[in-house]
Amino acid sequence: EMNSFENRVYQLGTEDGGMLIAKFYRPGRWSDAAILEEHAFALDLASQDIDLVPPLADSAGATLRAFGPYRFALFERRGGRSPDFEDAEQLRQLGRFIGRLHAVGKKERYQHRPTLDVTTFGSNCAGFLLEHDFIPTELIPAYESLTQDLIQRVSWCYERCPNLKLIRTHGDCHRGNILWTEAGPHMVDLDDSRMAPAVQDLWMFLSGEREDCEQTLHMLLEGYTLFADFDPAELNLIEALRTLRLMHYFAWIARRWHDPAFPRAFPWFNTARSWEQHILDLREQAALMDEPPLTWHAVG
Incomplete structure (x- = not known):
């Protein structure tokens, strides 16, 4: 489990040896419509080569998924370092x-x-x-x-x-x-x-x-x-x-x-x-x- 106070965030291994991030949304914080608006914005940014990690869609094109009563989204794992704010x-x-x-x-x-x-x-x-x-x-x-x-x-x-x-x-x-x-x-x-x-x-x-x-x-x-x-x-x-x-x-x-x-x-x-x-x-x-x-x- 990774550090997040608002959501439960997990790092998942995939069958091909890759890694994904699963973000489970805290119940009651955002409506489905609010989450989907955020996802649509992220996908729009990514489609224009603006480097923000968007949610991954399933085979039906859905980005907001469910596991029992829990809503979640999957993302590619991306790393990086802190920028040099003196540069x-x-x-x-x-x-x-x-x-x-x-x-x-x-x-x-x-x-x-x-x-x-x-x-x-x-x-x-x-x-x-x-x-x-x-x-x-x-x-x-x-x-x-x-x-x-x-x-x-x-x-x-x-x-x-x-x-x-x-x-x-x-x-x-x-x-x-x-x-x-x-x-x-x-x-x-x-x-x-x-x-x-x-x-x-x-x-x-x-x-x-x-x-x-x-x-x-x-x-x-x-x-x-x-x-x-x-x-x-x-x-x-x-x-x-x-x-x-x-x-x-x-x-x-x-x-x-x-x-x-x-x-x-x-x-x-x-x-x-x-x-x-x-x-x-x-x-x-x-x-x-x-x-x-x-x-x-x-x-x-």
Whole structure:
């Protein structure tokens, strides 16, 4: 069994000595229609030589399979190493890859998968944590007032993007989800794919001081804009999206706390210290959302 919190993922040997990956979907997380939308996007990408590992179809062309009550999909096993995020050419190549993914992602909308927005990743998450007694009593007033303030600030960030377009994104595009080979970058799946701003698939590659972030951003967008347009107004959303990710992360663990794997994996979670640190992290986000966005100027 391989490491995955949302699904059960197994490596299987085949009769001819090859290896496949079987991903069993956690019951109740996604509807069949939502999974099939993800599969259709992955197959569309693969058909255009965009290097994402698509699900394998059976003889009838179906990609979503069943074993008793369990739904699963099969994938080729693909390896790779982590990219070198200090290498300007690898950053440009990664930008080209995401630009090509988004050029396909813009063509259609998801009908059955959720949208990453202030409701699903913000207010719903704060509401769940407040309603289910996860937050230490003495910290509830601070958390409640802070998250109300943050949700307002996130909304203001979105207002600075008057022409915002939501597209099908990878959704969880961070350094650990990119694999590199001699052929370049590839991704393993689209399990968190949803409608979101394009910048959602770019901001998690930025780290360090402002100057470092802008330098990385310029390299990524130099490659990205060869294949897809990028609206600079979306740079107003970077700290808003980081805030939503922080809020969603704690709610995600809380929603799964009944699963024995979660207390084992996150023993720090349900402690006063972790909530104090979480509130400090969120306060820092309030300040960051007040700062000017990163700058980027399209070339040509």
